[in-house]
Amino acid sequence: MLHEDMKKNYKELVEAHDFAHIGSWEMDVLKNISRWSEEAYRIYGISSKQYDGTYEGFINMIHPEDRAMVDNKITGAVSELTFDIEYRIIRPDGTIRNIRQLIIPIYNQEGKLIYLYGNIQDITGMLEFQTFLGKTEETIDRIQKRFQVLVQQSSDVFEIISPDYSILYISPAIEKITGATPEQRIGKNALEFLEGEQKQSFIRKVEHVLDFPEERSEGDLILKNLDGEDHYLTYTMSNQLSEQSIQGIVINWRDITDRIDNQKEIEFIATHDELTKLPNRVYLKRKMTQLCEECGPDQDFALIMLDIDGFRYVNDALGYQLGDQLILQVAERLKEILGEERFICRYSGDQFAIIVQNLHKSWEYEQIVKKIASLFTEAYKVDLYELDMTVSLGISMYPNDEKDPDLLINYANISLLRSKHEGKNRYKFYSSDIGIQIYKQVVLRNDLLKAIERNQFRVYYQAQVRLESNDILAAEALIRWEHPEWGMVSPNEFISLAEESGFIINLGNWMLREVCRNYRKWMEGGMAPIKVSVNYSSIQFFERNFVENILNIIAEYGLNPHFLIMEITESVFMKNPEKAILDIKRLQSVGIQVALDDFGTGFSSLSYLNSFNIDILKIDRSFIKNVMLDEASTIITRSVIDLAQELRIKLVAEGIENWDQLAYLRDLNCYSGQGFLYNKPMPLGDFEQLLVCEKCLPTELLREKEENRDKRKYLRIKLPTILEADMSIVEIPGQKFKVGKIRVEIKNIGSEGLCFTAGVRLPVNRELTLQFAIPMKDGTNVSITGFPIWVQELEENCYEYGVEFEHRPTEKVDLTMALYTLCKEMYS
Known part of the structure; x- marks a missing residue:
């Protein structure tokens, strides 16, 4: 009865299995005859004519490596109600397919196997997908582990915050920077760890990526660790709120403290003296530029140039090591007397520069200068020697002398050179009557050391x-x-x-x-x-x-x-x-x-x-x-x-x-x-x-000179006697200032130019502007500007110049009238 029910159910099941691409079969074990559904034949890749329906024929279609296992499973199924088995078949076209079978054995009253019912499913695709899925999961797992290792080992910090600045995630590297663990940070507001402009800048960056999700923001800030030490960080920020797996603002922090420290060290080396650790002339130029830009109308400062008299002879006589010791002692005395707030610079080998600010009264600045000079009244003990040293000082004032940093430095050097020329062990404030020759020497002194490499x-x-x-x-x-x-x-x-x-x-x-x-x-x-x-x-x-x-x-x-x-x-x-x-x-x-x-x-x-x-x-x-x-x-x-x-x-x-x-x-x-x-x-x-x-x-040298003299463009008035005048330089190529005066002798003059002699060699350059102050009998001066157009050396340290005037038409009329008056005075 059970067997008949199975047959009936089998027919219904075949129809359902065909729809589900599951093959069905039944076998009369005693007769060794089986029947297969059309789907079963399709799965095996054969037709009903290619299979004789016997158990042996069925076993022969199985992959040789799986036959014994399948045979043992089927023939050994004595008491099992159902069992399943997986094996491989080889189709006639040579392809290999993976098969799963569910088998129901039927036994008679004596317990003898008389019938088998089963279904066949081609699971090749499923196994291939499982293999692919397994490999994919392995790849994903490997990538995740690699990413975790990278994040764990990276010195960069990766952080995810919400739009309200709540920290959703932060990588372990944060502990190396701040000393705080990720657990101590996650859940807190990121703004708690920032202050002042650092916080405002960070807020602006976050608002930017919220307003423009497709753009990144970059910035720098300083973050303190638990010990209060500063760490310099740079960061990039991107909006990943739309990314389901992230849903936050991703920030990549990088600690650049070492780089900043190295940059500071390089900057220090470039801007400080190796021996004294004081600022050098590069730093002085920067400081002077900053002061000149920032000083208000009621602010002033003095630049003091100090030069140790006779320092070269200390080096020559006692050696450079003792010379260095002397320089160090001078630097220490300057710091002691001037304090840390005053800017002190080692300008060159034996020259220091000092900036004193906002004393307002000229006598107060002079008191400071005298105080500096007093440092050298007491002998310097260097090794076994007691050295009595003196100094020369030159001072320029902002804004009285000039507002340009380069000119203030030049003027202080000019004043220093003048104080040395007048006998050393003294000081000089800059004044416009400092000679051209002294100014020229200052410029030459500054440019001399580079002249060989500049091929001059x-x-x-x-x-x-x-x-x-x-x-x-x-x-x-x-x-x-x-x-x-x-x-x-x-x-x-x-x-x-x-x-x-x-x-x-x-x-x-x-x-x-x-x-x-x-x-x-x-x-x-x-x-x-x-x-x-x-x-x-x-x-x-x-x-x-x-x-x-x-x-x-x-x-x-x-x-x-x-x-x-x-x-x-x-x-x-x-x-x-x-x-x-x-x-x-x-x-x-x-x-x-x-x-x-x-x-x-x-x-x-x-x-x-x-x-x-x-x-x-x-x-x-x-x-x-x-x-x-x-x-x-x-x-x-x-x-x-x-x-x-x-x-x-x-x-x-x-x-x-x-x-x-x-x-x-x-x-x-x-x-x-x-x-x-x-x-x-x-x-x-x-x-x-x-x-x-x-x-x-x-x-004949003199004849040559006369020929040169006569090569003038305009008529000149020949003067009965030499006319003395004061000459100043008011512009050198690229620089406007006034330096002078020097006494010159005017040999002849006209409305367009003049000829004069002087003991200083000037360049012939139309960008060099000279100003002449010619005294009149009534006590006034006639002021004329022009530029040299030729020069000749009359003898050693004596030069003759031709000058062409530069003036507007009205000035030319005034000059003509003044020359007329001058001639009347000289010839009367």
Whole structure:
């Protein structure tokens, strides 16, 4: 009865299974015959004709590796009501499918298996999906674990906050920064940990990403840890409220404290002195700029420049280590007397800058200056030495002197230089009557150390001529400085500055290399093998390995040292005569000749002729200038020429400027000479053209000057006497200010320009504005501005200039009237 019910139910089940893609089958075990549904055949990939319906045929369609397992399961099912089994089949087309079977065994009354009912399901797709799902879950799990490790190990902090600033999540790295765990932060308001502008800035960033969800916000802030220490953080912020898995504002914090600390350290090194840890001149410029921008109408300050008098000699005599100790003591005394609130800067080696603010009264600033100077009334104990030092001070005032930071620094330096020129151990406040020459020296001093790397130095040459034959015997190499503002600067104006700073050693080495480079070029070009003289300062003899350095430079260019003449003055022998004489003899031993320059001007010149063999004597130009005009100069000149002839020493007369001087020297059989009568110092290219001729003929210098004078554009009034006037500089290229005064002599004047002479070399530049104050008899001054358009050197340290006026038409009328009045006064 049960079997009949099963058959009936089986038919109904087949119809349902076909719809659900589940195959059905039944088997008469005793007859070994089975029946399959159409879906069962489809699952197995066969037709009813391909299967004989036997149990053996069924087993043969199973994958060989699964047959024994399936057979054992079916034949071993003695008492089980139902059981399921999974196995693989191989379809006729070779494909492998995964099958799940649910089998119901039917037993007779004796318990013998007589019938089997089952359904077949192709679970290949399901297993493949499960495999894919498993792999996907593994991948997701692996990614999650990696992300967790990254978040755990990252020094960055990841935070999620709600729009009302509640902290929803924060990564463990927050503990490294603040000392607080994530649990101590989550649930709290993020604004609790911020203050002031930091909080307001953070609020603005959050509001921005709320208003513009597609944009990111970035910012920086300082966060304190539990110990009160500051941490510098940078962050990016994005709106992820629409992201279901986040639903918040995501913030990525990064601790940049180390980077900021490194930047501060680099900034400190760049803006502070390594020895004293005081601010340096870079910091001073920044501080001055800030003060000038921030000072109100009722505020003022003083910039005080302090220079230790004679500091270089401490370094030379006691060494740089003791010099450094002295600098440290000076810095400490300044800090003690001025306090921490005052700005103190080490401006250069022995120079300090001090800023004093808002005293308002000039006498109060003067009291501070005197107080600073008093620091040096007590000796400095450095190692075993007690050093009595003095200082010079220069002061400029804001806003009285100037409101521009660069000019205030320049003015303080100008005042300092003036105080040193007036005898040191004193102070000077800036005033507009400080001389142009002093201002020029300040500018040159500041620019000198960079001049080599800026390629501003030039070598000029002046021929030394055999007076009898006009043959070029040698050339004196003379350095010139082509300054961007002051034009061609002569060595008289910067050599002393180079000696003070010790820069003379680098400058001398550069000079010798240039001379060697040029001489090598002459030799390769087949020019006459003349000698070249180079001037050496007494400071250069202090250079370590002085002789070796000279010989090494000459060797660099493959030259024989015989071409070189070293020009020295007797000052070389005053500081370390034993070393100087030894070095000179070593140089002479390799063929370098030595010339004693400015012979006759010192007190000991004759004594040095006994100390070693001088090769050449040079009579100073001061004697040649006055020969036949001054009895003493004439006697000295004749005596020196006689002495040189007796000692068989070659002689060079310097400063020959006219035919009378030349004729006199020739009559005395003077060996050789140099001067403007033959040629002025000239640049390399011009001298090479002269050198090709091998002779240098004297010229009429005065005629050349007259020709130059007459090349004027406008009519000038020739004055009956020299007219003295005050001249100031009111503008140098790119800078407007007033510096002066200097007394000049006006030789002629017209409505469009004037000609004057002065003892200072100025650049010829239309951007250099000069102001002339010409006194009238009634006590008033006529003020005229103009710019130099030509210059010529009349003699050493005496220059003649042509000036073109710059004025409006009405000013021209006023000037014409003033000139008319002036002429009446001078001719009356």
